[in-house]
Amino acid sequence: MFKQNVSLTQLVETGEVMCFSAKWYGQEPVSFYSTHHHGKTAMVEAAHEILDDADAVIHYNGKRFDIPHLNREFLAEGLTPPSPFAHVDLLNVAKKQFRFTSNKLDHVAQQLGLGAKTSHTGFQLWIDCMAGNEEAWELMKTYNEQDVVLTEKVYDALLPWIPSHPNYRLYHGGVDDLCPNCGSKALRKEGKAYTSVSVFQRYRCDDCGKWSRGNQRLDGSAISPARHQG
Ligand SMILES: [Zn+2]
Structure with missing residues (x-):
């Protein structure tokens, strides 16, 4: 649409x-x-x-x-x-x-x-x-x-x-396995995405080429209140 x-x-x-x-x-x-x-x-x-x-x-x-x-x-x-x-x-x-x-x-x-x-x-x-x-x-x-x-x-x-494209995942119930930019399911696991506190699965879309990452943390890390405040 x-x-x-x-x-x-x-x-x-x-x-x-x-x-x-x-x-x-x-x-x-x-x-x-x-x-x-x-x-x-x-x-x-x-x-x-x-x-x-x-x-x-x-x-x-x-x-x-x-x-x-x-x-x-x-x-x-x-x-x-x-x-x-x-x-x-x-x-x-x-x-x-x-x-x-x-x-x-x-x-x-x-x-x-x-x-x-x-x-x-x-x-x-x-x-x-x-x-x-x-x-x-x-x-x-x-x-x-x-x-x-x-x-x-x-x-x-x-x-x-396109950096902040409307996220196809959100238009389809928040499912993890859609390319956020084109909605394709042809996502290939390619490396990990590291933020300052966590690790996520990284994907590359075989249809449009957009990089994205999964919503789930892979390392099970939690941000402790102490780290927040410290
Ligand atoms: Zn795509």
Whole structure:
């Protein structure tokens, strides 16, 4: 139930959400809603419904940009907040874990050989869309949908590098033998994980490559009150 949301760079200029695109992780269809095709209220309600259904939202700078812009539209439409969801912000992952020349989605995707954003006519495209130009809207739709598809590909590539991914184990009753990042059962025991006070089984996921550790202590150690205080 992981959903991702496209970056809507036009919002800064126009001051309102004109359109958005989204898809459910691992599923085929890409949704696109716009003021032009659906009307403002229906578009905003669709975004609200998708976020309300999501456990986690995968985006690129969405925490600071896309979501607050959508929240403003929700407020303006008299909607209450969608149910809380976790954020997987790939921009933060790119910044934290790597040193790309640019952290823009387009650059990162191209560096990883995953494709590129749809090129367009720049700000003129937004002006043409606001003027109701059908051809411009067609390009806008393609651009939005490609952004979402690209975000999913980048997510797949960065998956084992995401430090605080929503934990699949918790969404499946706290079971120990699932990869926390991708939910796979293909965990291989590989070494031990040592903290300052205890030892845990360490695992590597054969599907995504994420390292994790078991919840059970292997050494049976307990933290004594004396050690706590001392
Ligand atoms: Zn995994």
